Amino acid sequence: MDTDSLSTSDFILQKVAPIFNRQGYAGTSLSDLTKATGLTKGAIYFNFKNKEALAVKAFKLNVKKVIAPIGLHLAQHDNAIEKLKALTIYHRTYYDVIAGIGGCPILNVCTDANNTNETLFNAVKIISKRLENDLIRIIQNGIDDDEIRADVNAAVYGKNIYAMIEGSIFLAFTHLDRTYIDNMMDMIDLLIDEKLTK
DSSP states (O other): OGGSSSSSHHHHHHHHHHEEEEEEEHOOOOHHHHHHOOOOHHHHHHSSSHHHHHHHHHHHHHHHHHHHHHHHHHHTOSSSHHHHHHHHHHHTTTHHHHTEEETTHHHHHHHHHTTTTTHHHHEEEEEEHHHHHHHHHHHHHHHHOOOOOOOOHHHHHHHHHHHHHHHHHHHHHHHHHHHHHHHHHHHHHIIIIIIBBO
């Protein structure tokens, strides 16, 4: 992105978002922020109320960068089963996508903020619940459109699939082993074929 065309607040976010994702809220100092942006403390806090407000905005930007492509993949499909398979296809590339930015922003901030920063932790919960609900909605739409078995509980399967995805990402980055994600996507595909598909 051409930083010359950005507003000052957008410029700051573009520069500091990767730092917050790699170092966490507590691990990111004011000097890190001023060094990354080339701006003074006053200039940064003129655009953002405080470090916490900046961290929340940075988190949302980091999430947008990794989640937006999912929406593009899903938009290419009308069928619920195809959408679910598109989700697993995308996550097979997710390790490479987030390795360069210091890991999954949802997991990073959740771990970093839990029991230490309620505002940031709540921001994670909101995003996480939205992603879970999106999955549930896809499954429910598939049931309503007679694409997914009528006896499927959309909420249960949506929550389970989301937990399987996030758990595999956590383990992949804990052990620096992408096969946790690849193997879990295989299991989710099998679940879709055997338990959801009519």
